[in-house]
Amino acid sequence: MYTFQVADDHPLFRNAIMEVIKHHYPEAIVNTSHNLEGTIRDLEQNPDTDLLLLDIHMPGSQDLFGLIMVRQKFPTVPVTIISANDNHSTINRAIGHGACGYIPKSCSPQDIYQAVDAILKGDRWVPKDSRNSLRPIDSEEKDLAAKVATLTPQQYRVLCHLREGWLNKQIGYEMGLTEATIKAHITAIFRKLGITNRTQTVISLNKLSLDDVIAN
Amino acid sequence: MYTFQVADDHPLFRNAIMEVIKHHYPEAIVNTSHNLEGTIRDLEQNPDTDLLLLDIHMPGSQDLFGLIMVRQKFPTVPVTIISANDNHSTINRAIGHGACGYIPKSCSPQDIYQAVDAILKGDRWVPKDSRNSLRPIDSEEKDLAAKVATLTPQQYRVLCHLREGWLNKQIGYEMGLTEATIKAHITAIFRKLGITNRTQTVISLNKLSLDDVIAN
DNA sequence: TGATTGCCTAGACGATGGTCTAATGGTGTT
DNA sequence: AACACCATTAGACCATCGTCTAGGCAATCA
Numbered sequence A, B: 001m002y003t004f005q006v007a008d009d010h011p012l013f014r015n016a017i018m019e020v021i022k023h024h025y026p027e028a029i030v031n032t033s034h035n036l037e038g039t040i041r042d043l044e045q046n047p048d049t050d051l052l053l054l055d056i057h058m059p060g061s062q063d064l065f066g067l068i069m070v071r072q073k074f075p076t077v078p079v080t081i082i083s084a085n086d087n088h089s090t091i092n093r094a095i096g097h098g099a100c101g102y103i104p105k106s107c108s109p110q111d112i113y114q115a116v117d118a119i120l121k122g123d124r125w126v127p128k129d130s131r132n133s134l135r136p137i138d139s140e141e142k143d144l145a146a147k148v149a150t151l152t153p154q155q156y157r158v159l160c161h162l163r164e165g166w167l168n169k170q171i172g173y174e175m176g177l178t179e180a181t182i183k184a185h186i187t188a189i190f191r192k193l194g195i196t197n198r199t200q201t202v203i204s205l206n207k208l209s210l211d212d213v214i215a216n
Numbered sequence C: 001t002g003a004t005t006g007c008c009t010a011g012a013c014g015a016t017g018g019t020c021t022a023a024t025g026g027t028g029t030t
Numbered sequence D: 001a002a003c004a005c006c007a008t009t010a011g012a013c014c015a016t017c018g019t020c021t022a023g024g025c026a027a028t029c030a
Helices: A011-024 A036-045 A065-073 A088-096 A109-120 A139-149 A153-163 A168-175 A179-193 A198-208 B011-024 B036-045 B065-073 B088-096 B109-120 B139-149 B153-163 B168-175 B179-193 B198-208
Strands: A003-007 A029-033 A051-055 A079-083 A101-104 B003-007 B029-033 B051-055 B079-083 B101-104
Touching (some): A003 A036, A011 A029, A051 A109, A065 A079, A065 A139, A139 A179, A153 A179, A179 A198, B011 B109, B029 B036, B036 B065, B065 B079, B065 B139, B079 B088, B088 B139, B153 B168, B153 B179, B153 B198, B179 B198
Parallel strands (some): A003 A029, B003 B029, B051 B079
């Protein structure tokens, strides 16, 4: 009996995935979440989850960050990315950062089942087109991901706001903390990432960003 | 008798292009440049240039910025991009920002001649694969490009250093100016781009960046 | 010639950023 | 229980940033 975690902030698609799972694994436990923090909470309570189906764009999980954080915290939980973006290079990078599968949202229910089934058996699954173009990712990108993965939850939250161009004062207000506290977090972030100011932080982290795709 | 401008910082490839041109247009005038400022100087002296062949990655011309600046300053000069990057979306965006052609560096001399010939006749030329996938680019991206195009040369130089994460002090030292002057330029840049601080500048301008491709 | 405009320059000053030091509280270890 | 460890919090202090004001200089125009 399998346990699944479906993490997607789009209710329609979340339900579609659940239908597929319930149909093929009627006795499965399916937990759902609609943002990164909820996903992490659920996984902490169900560390034996057999598969996480993770939307690559979710609140708190832009680009590759959600995948990186989840892989760091739960290295034994297989993850497959779900995304509207079916770009070769995006798929390659998701796999390079530890995803076991990549399911474009354009896939049919059959494809989705095949992907889930393959990954549960321990295989990898990506769309046919991309199967021959998987390569190791850039080591610099890998290093950066490893550094980001060492951030504490609070540091990560601050980082997200910093990346949006917010002032320390604004971040503090949003998070219910003093500006001084935000500054302390930011200093810690700089040290972990090996960076000296916020501008360079944005520059560096953009190396982990993906092509924008118009949502379906 | 045609006048060409070949702008590429890679001497080998610059020569290869010149060979093709000289072979098919023996009497043509071919000027060469290896950075954006030199290219602009040459075009100012030869405003009737019939075709600019512009490498997309050159000193002073990262991503789409060189194309944007040249199109703003010399709207009557046809430009074809030359690049190692043959990504569909990159090609689409280059055309969207006013290029008349896009020649991947993997093209044969025949292809290059065909492209040059087509553009001199007033046609557009992109690789076969991309001919059916050209679409208008995002209006937000277009707006941003229009704003960047209003920057003065000095403001643009400051912006390039800002985007690299430099401090005002460092930019001033590099450019032989006071920190106060750099600050003044930066305030002017913010106003033109409709932005309030340097972090947001980096965030915005990354929307004009392209996928990195490993150089050949 | 005088006036205007735009670009480049820079000083003064308040706002924001970033480091250092330090206290609190939770967790896990011996 | 005593201990070390670490995330979180925050104040003090200096560095950096960004705006406002203003002068110099070249090109354009009346």
